[in-house]
Amino acid sequence: MTPRQLFRYAGLIACAMVTLPVIVDQWYSMPVGLHASASTHAGYSQTVMQVTFCATVLAICLAFGAAFWWNTRGAGTDRLSKVAIVLLFLQLALSFVFTETMYIVSAELPFMMPVRQARKWLAAQCGVLIAVSAAAVWMRDFVPADSLVHAPLAISVPGTILYMLAWTGFAFGGGYLAVSESRNHLKLARINSELMATQSLLSDETRTAERLRISRELHDVVGHHLAGLSINLQLASHMVEGPAAEPLKEAHLVAKLLLAEVREVVGGLRNPRHVDLRRALELLSNDIARPRVHLELPENFDGFDQVCAHAFFRSAQEAITNAIKHSRARNLWIELKRSESGWELVARDDGQGAARIVPGNGLNGIAERFEELGGRLRFESQPGEGFMLHGCIPSSSELS
Numbered sequence: 001m002t003p004r005q006l007f008r009y010a011g012l013i014a015c016a017m018v019t020l021p022v023i024v025d026q027w028y029s030m031p032v033g034l035h036a037s038a039s040t041h042a043g044y045s046q047t048v049m050q051v052t053f054c055a056t057v058l059a060i061c062l063a064f065g066a067a068f069w070w071n072t073r074g075a076g077t078d079r080l081s082k083v084a085i086v087l088l089f090l091q092l093a094l095s096f097v098f099t100e101t102m103y104i105v106s107a108e109l110p111f112m113m114p115v116r117q118a119r120k121w122l123a124a125q126c127g128v129l130i131a132v133s134a135a136a137v138w139m140r141d142f143v144p145a146d147s148l149v150h151a152p153l154a155i156s157v158p159g160t161i162l163y164m165l166a167w168t169g170f171a172f173g174g175g176y177l178a179v180s181e182s183r184n185h186l187k188l189a190r191i192n193s194e195l196m197a198t199q200s201l202l203s204d205e206t207r208t209a210e211r212l213r214i215s216r217e218l219h220d221v222v223g224h225h226l227a228g229l230s231i232n233l234q235l236a237s238h239m240v241e242g243p244a245a246e247p248l249k250e251a252h253l254v255a256k257l258l259l260a261e262v263r264e265v266v267g268g269l270r271n272p273r274h275v276d277l278r279r280a281l282e283l284l285s286n287d288i289a290r291p292r293v294h295l296e297l298p299e300n301f302d303g304f305d306q307v308c309a310h311a312f313f314r315s316a317q318e319a320i321t322n323a324i325k326h327s328r329a330r331n332l333w334i335e336l337k338r339s340e341s342g343w344e345l346v347a348r349d350d351g352q353g354a355a356r357i358v359p360g361n362g363l364n365g366i367a368e369r370f371e372e373l374g375g376r377l378r379f380e381s382q383p384g385e386g387f388m389l390h391g392c393i394p395s396s397s398e399l400s
Helices: 003-037 041-071 082-095 101-112 115-138 153-239 242-270 277-285 306-327 361-372
Strands: 292-296 331-338 342-349 376-381 387-394
Touching (some): 003 041, 041 101, 082 101, 101 115, 101 153, 306 342
């Protein structure tokens, strides 16, 4: 169980423990009202009021728990959404009925907005808490903490306020730690997937480089010596007559055959080796909890040369990184397909989108890679419609 999951379940349990005891207490007092209702109209009215009160408390518990569950569904965010604001004010309104739930609201603030903004919101929330307490004192309706009931007002008021502020800060710190751990967990999982995918591509490159080195050595060393041996054997076969001529001719034929085989091996080693882009993309998308990455690769996918594979790999990597950091998407679809003009990669998510795209170093670097290969990269986004990245490399850039 991840820290975020543990935090969410603990928050629901805390919400239930605040409201359920009230319902249980009313439930066990209800038989008295039922007995009285048999003889008096007042008893019946009391029972109806108790049932209505229990239903109201249960509705508050369910509404608060649902809002809490929704606001903590992600591992923090860089932007506060409109839905989160509405749910936050709903929770704050409900916390006036059950004061303890305000601590739960404080704990979920780091999940709903950037940390700096969450701190400002927490400070404002504490200010409101102090103002409400001062108003209650002025109206002579202030209820001190249970441990300060018998203390004088000059002690019980600031003591109760400090008590509530301390628990508010403690709850906020717990939520902040849960968010930090969740982000670190997701970041490590993403980095691990990127490292494994990069290692797969580098292994293919290393094998290709080693094949090229071996082919050069065979050509420069064995090939030259065999060529010289073949020429000398051919000259010797013309100079020797008699029984020794036939073995020399056979030796010359063997040398020519061996030289041809060495050249064939050298040619095979020097041919471009395609890298396994399919495996690299699968490793890249593994262990990504959110968004869920859906790969769509053709069945006849036979790989790319190193340069093209790197361009598509970095494009997919950038799409995943942007979806995690900015889009708040649940799903990301990465499709690699072949068209009449070449190979195309399309990455699209179902995130919040943006009215204006400001390319950073990542997108600019990917665009430069495609331009160097004679291709192009474009991206589109609209508010509420997610982000789409489309890259194309012409067939002339492939090595076959």
